[in-house]
Amino acid sequence: VAEVLSKLLIIFVVGISVREPCAEQLGPTPSDQVRKIPLQTRGMGAKTTLFQSLPSSETGLDFMPQFPQEAPFRLLTDQAAGCGICIGDFDLDGNPDVYLTHYDRGNRLYRNMGDWRFVDVTDQAGVGGKGRWCAGAVFTDIDNDGDLDLFVCAFNAPNLLYINEGQGRFRERARDHGLDFSGASVMMTFADYDLDGDMDGYLVTHRLNTGRMAKLPKSSKEAFQRGLIQVNPQRQASIGPRYRELFETMSKGPGRVELFIAGQRDYLYRNDGSGRFTVVNDPAGITGNHIGLAATWWDYNEDGFPDLYVSNDYRGPDQLWHNNGNGTFRDVANTALPYLPWSSMGADLGDIDNDGHTDFFAADMRGSTAARRKTSLDDMRKDKWFLEFARPRQSRRNMLYRNTGTGRLMEIAHLTGLAATDWTWTPKFGDYDNDGRIDLFIANGMTRDFMNLDASTTGPSAR
Structure with a gap:
């Protein structure tokens, strides 16, 4: 015992006798000449704003979306999405340009001149929309030539594909590329799902009223x-x-x-490498005829292959298409996600807790106050069966899925205060105050409160 204690004492003494010199005892080194200036978080006081609204008279962005006073009734009931917006540097000058779609007044392309000034170049570019009722739009490089082309969804008319020919000019070539589907198109989202080096696409559709x-x-x-x-x-x-x-x-x-x-079926397009697209729903295993509003590519299981989350309105369940890596998909929403939104409107992804895993937000319509929730309750006489038998389970609220890195997601919307944000449409993640943490911006609102049971079932307005 004495021998062991003596060894421990020696170790202890040696341990406390070795000391690192403090900073004051060290001589100057080249690294001491490097200054550290931490980024400042923007103030959040009562008189502080993060953003400033610029008038169209200064920016030149004078586009005004407005639903026409007179329109076919089917467009009021089944036109899922109205105006769309996409941003991209189509002329490769380093400034992001803006493209906006409209119902019946034509689309607009604004070239960014720098210093928050934009010029309408729609006519010169040839991307006005050909008189169609247009919805979602997206910039992407269809033909792999290094510049951005433009895909535009049209309602009950052939979709449009504008190929960038350089010098600020586009040519419409949807038919040549196999992308001229005519129906209830809402939006297209592109990704290289088969990892062959070119962009494939997924077209979201809604519902056509056929009398x-x-x-x-x-x-x-x-x-x-x-x-x-x-x-x-x-x-x-x-x-x-x-x-x-x-x-x-x-x-x-x-x-x-x-x-x-139900709605029309969505379409999965595979790019053959030359810019020609083929519908591959059946061989890929993509099924369902739901009323779609959005789709988001999301590698939820982090295997390197893009998976796909599809947001469906009404009783059609959202779908999480797992990419099997061999050109096929399978819907894993019922096993990977604990709950789904009831009337999913839009979605976005981001790492909300900075743990290296990509999380996901799916938007629904739930009032942020007790009064709002009471007036927008579903009719349980008609919907009781749905709450009882629907699989996967759907709930009238937003869903925030925390990625655990295991292939299964935790639903934490209530824990984060994001379960109820009123009539929510498009969500966008971003670090809006430069503090290193992901924030969430939500587009909200509607022109008429169709969910208000008091307003829709009583009085003259119910007719």
Whole structure:
């Protein structure tokens, strides 16, 4: 024991006898001449603002989105998205330019001249929209020539693809590239999902109103008479071929199904390398006829292959398409995500906790006050079945998915105060105050409160 204690004492004494010199004892070194000036966080006081609104008279951005006073009723009921916006440096001068779409007044391309000044170059560029009702737009390099081309979604008309020819000019060539789909297009999102070096695309679609065919039947008898529902020898119900982009069914238990409105199918386009696109839904495993509003590429499991989150409105569930790495996908929303939004409007991704994993926000419509939530409650007489039988589970609120790095996501919207943000459309993550942490900007609002049960069921306005 004495021998062991003596060794411990020696170790202890040696340990306290070796001391690092303090900074004052060290001589000057070249590194002492380097100055550290930390970035200052912008102030958040009562008289401090992070942004300044610039009038159009100064910027030249005089675009004014406005729904026409007179329009076909189908556009009021089924036009999912109105105006769109995309930003990109189409002329390679180092300044981001702005492209905006409109319902019926033509689209606008504004060239950035620097110093927050923009010039309308729509006519010179030839990207006015050809008189179509346009929605989402996106800049991307379709033909891999180093400059940005422009894809524009049109409603119930062929989509537009403007190929950048340089010198500020574009040529419309959607048909040549296989991208001239005509239907309820909402937006296109591009990514190289098969990692072959060129951009592929996913087209989100909504619903087309086709008159009487699109009306829900009043009884099961009517549904069978119209051929809307078919039953096979195994007594399994399905939608008739003519109605598959208008209605969906959901099981309510053995021998019972519920019918509800659906949308057109979305389209997955594969680029063959020459800029020619082919629809590959069937071989890729992409299914569903939901009423889509947005789609976001997101490598949720961090395997290097872009996966895809699709935001669907109404009762159609959001989908998380897992990229299998061999050109096929499978929907893993039911296993990877604990809950889904009910009426998903838009989404964005960002690392909210700086842990190196990309998190995800999906927007829905939930009032930020008790009064707002009460007046926008769903009709439980009609929707009870949906809450009981829907799979995956859907809830009328925003969802914030924290990426655990395991392939499964934690839903933490309530914990972060982001579950209820009113009538939320497009969310955008960004470090808006330069403090090193991701912030969230949300576009909100509507022209008429259709969700207000008091306003929609009483009084003359209910007619």
